[in-house]
Amino acid sequence: MAVVFDKTKGLTDKPFHYCPGCTHGIIHRLVAEVLEELDLVDNAIGVAPVGCAVFCYDYFNCDMHEAAHGRAPAVASGVKRVHPDKTVFTYQGDGDLASIGAAEIIHSAMRGEKFTTIFVNNAIYGMTGGQMAPTTLVGQKATTAPLGRDENHAGMPLRVSEMLATIPKAVFVERVSVHDVKHINQAKKAIKKAFQTQMEGKGFSIVEVLSTCPTNWGKTPVESLKWLQENMMPYFPLGNFRTPEEEK
Amino acid sequence: MAGRVIFDENKCKGCELCTTVCPVKIVVMDKERINVKGYHPATVKEMDKCTACSSCAKICPDVVIKVERL
Ligand SMILES: Cc1ncc(C[n+]2csc(CCOP(=O)(O)OP(=O)(O)O)c2C)c(N)n1
Ligand code: SF4
Ligand code: SF4
Numbered sequence: 111m112a113v114v115f116d117k118t119k120g121l122t123d124k125p126f127h128y129c130p131g132c133t134h135g136i137i138h139r140l141v142a143e144v145l146e147e148l149d150l151v152d153n154a155i156g157v158a159p160v161g162c163a164v165f166c167y168d169y170f171n172c173d174m175h176e177a178a179h180g181r182a183p184a185v186a187s188g189v190k191r192v193h194p195d196k197t198v199f200t201y202q203g204d205g206d207l208a209s210i211g212a213a214e215i216i217h218s219a220m221r222g223e224k225f226t227t228i229f230v231n232n233a234i235y236g237m238t239g240g241q242m243a244p245t246t247l248v249g250q251k252a253t254t255a256p257l258g259r260d261e262n263h264a265g266m267p268l269r270v271s272e273m274l275a276t277i278p279k280a281v282f283v284e285r286v287s288v289h290d291v292k293h294i295n296q297a298k299k300a301i302k303k304a305f306q307t308q309m310e311g312k313g314f315s316i317v318e319v320l321s322t323c324p325t326n327w328g329k330t331p332v333e334s335l336k337w338l339q340e341n342m343m344p345y346f347p348l349g350n351f352r353t354p355e356e357e358k
Numbered sequence: 359m360a361g362r363v364i365f366d367e368n369k370c371k372g373c374e375l376c377t378t379v380c381p382v383k384i385v386v387m388d389k390e391r392i393n394v395k396g397y398h399p400a401t402v403k404e405m406d407k408c409t410a411c412s413s414c415a416k417i418c419p420d421v422v423i424k425v426e427r428l
């Protein structure tokens with residue numbers, strides 16, 4: 111008898127507070143497994159966001175720091191500069207990273223801060239009850255867009271990975287998804303590469319993960335995975351946008 | 359290849375994601391029982407068909423499932 115799958119040591123024993131079927135939980139597990147596999151559980155320092163993942167400091171089994179809404183990249187920049195030998199990451203939602211924290215993520219990437227960002231894009235403000243985010247799709251309903259996002263009123267959704275990939279010192283940029291097992295496996299590989307890029311001292315790294323919010327999308331968890339695939343993936347194409355030169 | 363899955367049942371939130379990915383379709387919701395959270399938990403009825411592929415465990419957002427290869 112061999113154990114082929116068990117909870118990683120990168121997670122604490124505390125049960126997640128997330129809604130049933132919310133893929134924040136899958137993404138937590140992937141990050142935590144990478145921490146364990148790269149022997150970082152005792153080395154890493156994570157920075158938690160404001161958003162549904164605000165309590166992720168209780169779930170990751172490494173040192174954690176909370177940040178004000180959107181400011182995790184600023185906190186991570188400071189932590190990494192003081193502790194260059196540590197592996198530092200932020201875990202942020204799309205409201206946190208792409209609206210109130212847009213300046214912090216862009217300028218951290220511009221400066222080439224050597225930390226890793228896990229960017230959870232669920233196309234909505236989950237925690238506060240389903241308001242429109244910069245990433246909400248055209249036509250997608252939100253409490254602040256009851257008839258669906260109107261591009262003439264609210265513009266077009268922001269493609270964060272494509273935008274950050276134009277910044278020279280953003281050396282690893284990839285968009286992944288967790289809507290099925292194959293993509294979950296690919297997402298983990300990208301997260302591992304991002305951390306390795308940081309450990310090799312190469313620059314800023316980010317993995318954007320397309321994620322679900324069954325509660326605020328008004329769909330079952332199973333319907334939500336399908337909705338992500340059919341609606342988010344065409345507008346937010348998966349793929350690697352930047353890899354350090356020598357690995358190409 | 360024979361396998362076995364073990365559910366940390368009281369952590370299950372009844373989301374049903376694990377029931378959609380099993381290649382031999384043996385993961386089902388137990389409509390006869392509820393767990394401490396008040397959900398019908400996921401369970402496996404015909405364990406002898408399990409291939410230990412880990413798909414159910416990998417899609418579970420709440421890390422409920424442990425997989426063994428026999
Ligand atoms: C300075 C400040 N402004 C606004 C808020 C309210 N607020 C809390 S979470 C949130 C958005 C969360 O959305 P997202 O980052 O997408 O995370 P999710 O919950 O979807 O994972 C907002 C606007 C706040 N806590 N602090
Ligand atoms: S509100 Fe949405 S993002 Fe937040 S835990 Fe619930 S399903 Fe997940
Ligand atoms: S390990 Fe694979 S075969 Fe076994 S129950 Fe889970 S999904 Fe089904």
Ligand code: SF4
Pocket residue numbers: 131365369370371372373374375376377399400417418419420421422423
């Ligand atoms: S995926 Fe996990 S939480 Fe969801 S029903 Fe299956 S065991 Fe329960």
Ligand SMILES: [Mg+2]
Pocket residue numbers: 203204205230231232233234235236243
């Ligand atoms: Mg969000």
